[in-house]
Amino acid sequence: MDYAEHVTDLVGNTPLVKLNALTQDVEPLVLAKVEYLNPGGSVKDRIAQRMIEAAEASGELRPGGTIVEPTSGNTGVGLAMVAQRKGYRCVFVCPDKVSEDKRNVLKAYGAEVVVCPTAVPPEHPESYYSVSDRLTREIEGAWKPNQYANPHNPESHYHSTGPEIWKQTEGKVTHFVAGVGTGGTISGTGRYLKEVSEGRVKVVGADPEGSVYSGGTGRPYLVEGVGEDFWPDTYDCGVADEIIPVSDADSFTVTRRLAREEGLLVGGSCGMAVAAALELAKRCGPDDVIVVLLPDGGRGYLGKVFNDTWMSSYGFLSPESQDATVSDVL
Numbered sequence: 001m002d003y004a005e006h007v008t009d010l011v012g013n014t015p016l017v018k019l020n021a022l023t024q025d026v027e028p029l030v031l032a033k034v035e036y037l038n039p040g041g042s043v044k045d046r047i048a049q050r051m052i053e054a055a056e057a058s059g060e061l062r063p064g065g066t067i068v069e070p071t072s073g074n075t076g077v078g079l080a081m082v083a084q085r086k087g088y089r090c091v092f093v094c095p096d097k098v099s100e101d102k103r104n105v106l107k108a109y110g111a112e113v114v115v116c117p118t119a120v121p122p123e124h125p126e127s128y129y130s131v132s133d134r135l136t137r138e139i140e141g142a143w144k145p146n147q148y149a150n151p152h153n154p155e156s157h158y159h160s161t162g163p164e165i166w167k168q169t170e171g172k173v174t175h176f177v178a179g180v181g182t183g184g185t186i187s188g189t190g191r192y193l194k195e196v197s198e199g200r201v202k203v204v205g206a207d208p209e210g211s212v213y214s215g216g217t218g219r220p221y222l223v224e225g226v227g228e229d230f231w232p233d234t235y236d237c238g239v240a241d242e243i244i245p246v247s248d249a250d251s252f253t254v255t256r257r258l259a260r261e262e263g264l265l266v267g268g269s270c271g272m273a274v275a276a277a278l279e280l281a282k283r284c285g286p287d288d289v290i291v292v293l294l295p296d297g298g299r300g301y302l303g304k305v306f307n308d309t310w311m312s313s314y315g316f317l318s319p320e321s322q323d324a325t326v327s328d329v330l
């Protein structure tokens with residue numbers, strides 16, 4: 001019989017899928033690493049597993065302990081899934097702008113969710129940063145993974161994502177493209193690919209226009225999960241050879257095309273990474289193999305990227321690209 005002992009044993013080993021329609025005008029082979037096929041639905045399953053195991057090994061997290069993290073999304077799902085197996089309690093702290101749907105996903109895994117006001121500065125005692133710090137101090141046996149500073153975030157990619165890509169491409173990968181949020185993905189995967197290829201693999205970051213990684217000062221931009229207004233410890237600025245800034249409009253247009261033209265229903269940061277990969281591909285030749293990482297799936301964004309009214313309200317939809325209604329085609 002062929003089965004996993006637990007769903008968390010299925011984290012990683014995600015497939016590479018060739019992009020076809022979107023790459024018609026470029027010469028390289030462009031392969032997407034499809035991270036929504038992780039059991040928690042995103043690339044963050046990888047870091048959750050490794051951060052928890054490292055904290056157990058160091059004694060920071062003990063049996064019966066509580067995981068406290070300011071997160072509303074993918075990292076929370078990964079942590080909650082691993083915590084379920086190991087019997088830890090999870091308390092996630094998020095700002096009130098986070099949709100109820102997202103909070104309910106975390107609750108469905110058995111996590112507790114504490115909601116804090118969005119409209120206060122980070123140093124305010126009610127901000128979600130302050131509340132998560134206070135809960136970590138007050139709850140006995142609490143441990144805060146802190147994905148923005150935890151070295152096991154990039155390490156997880158150094159030990160899993162990087163070696164997987166090298167093996168799957170039989171060492172033929174020439175470029176690796178990823179969006180940058182905490183920087184864990186690009187720093188860990190990029191460092192591995194550079195080491196194993198003796199510097200041959202080029203590493204390219206994709207960043208929302210306005211974020212620090214591409215020379216901005218912070219927000220505002222609408223793509224979620226990527227870009228920062230500070231430099232996290234988990235970002236190794238020695239790894240990326242280049243950072244390509246991508247506008248919200250391009251990120252969302254490519255995200256919608258990935259669903260309609262490639263059958264890949266993915267999140268907005270995936271469209272951003274693919275937009276950067278396509279720009280890079282224009283400068284590359286037929287022997288190049290570009291691997292672009294797609295962090296999560298698109299179901300969490302049906303009310304935004306995939307919603308015509310939302311897209312139009314920001315001016316991201318040209319009239320001809322809107323959904324045809326039944327009355328249009330009759």
Ligand code: PMP
Nearest residue numbers: 180181182183184185225269295
């Ligand atoms: N896309 C999404 C949807 C994410 O949640 C994240 C993580 N913040 C990223 C991209 C970026 O990954 P990383 O934190 O490893 O830089």
